Amino acid sequence: MYTTRKRRLIQETxxxxxxxxxxxxxxxxxxxxxxxxxxxxxxxxxxxxxxxDEYPVLSSIYTIFQKFKEALFSKNPExxxxxxxxxxxxxxxxxxxxxxxxxxxxxxxENSIIYEYSNGLAEGKVNKIKVIKRIMYGRCKFETLxxxxxxxxxx
Numbered sequence: 400m401y402t403t404r405k406r407r408l409i410q411e412t413x414x415x416x417x418x419x420x421x422x423x424x425x426x427x428x429x430x431x432x433x434x435x436x437x438x439x440x441x442x443x444x445x446x447x448x449x450x451x452d453e454y455p456v457l458s459s460i461y462t463i464f465q466k467f468k469e470a471l472f473s474k475n476p477e478x479x480x481x482x483x484x485x486x487x488x489x490x491x492x493x494x495x496x497x498x499x500x501x502x503x504x505x506x507x508x509e510n511s512i513i514y515e516y517s518n519g520l521a522e523g524k525v526n527k528i529k530v531i532k533r534i535m536y537g538r539c540k541f542e543t544l545x546x547x548x549x550x551x552x553x554x
Contacts, residue, residue: 423450428457432464459489476509527551 409422427441428450436442451458463486470478483498501508511517528548535544 421446421449431461460491460494463489463494471512474512476512479509479512 423442423446427439430439431442431447436444436447451461466482466485470482479501483501486494486498531548531551532544535547
């Protein structure tokens with residue numbers, strides 16, 4: 400159904416006499432959350448402005464996430480708290496869910512803003528051990544698993 404609707408929309412756009420239409424995929428707008436607009440090949444500032452004129456809520460969402468990025472890299476946890484207060488006033492359901500997740504672990508999020516440390520290396524090792532364990536499930540004893548993990552770490 401999604402493909403059929405998309406094809407119909409594209410066909411209607413091409414058949415219309417007005418050439419002001421440009422089909423913009425959702426994934427390209429989502430890329431703006433992670434990349435600056437000059438890094439998204441399919442979009443330009445002019446196109447983004449036309450989309451925002453058509454859908455004004457996108458402007459506030461785009462602004463929210465730009466401020467969130469600034470808060471994360473500011474080294475000041477108070478900017479995150481100010482951002483949370485500001486975004487709660489917008490009362491967007493999905494973003495409120497995101498904020499609730501942040502507030503559940505606010506201490507960890509604030510520490511990630513303050514400190515440069517990461518537990519990514521330890522998490523990667525744990526993930527590797529779990530994958531090996533899944534692969535070897537039911538075939539061996541703990542000693543074999545231990546030896547396999549240690550041999551992979553030494554190589």
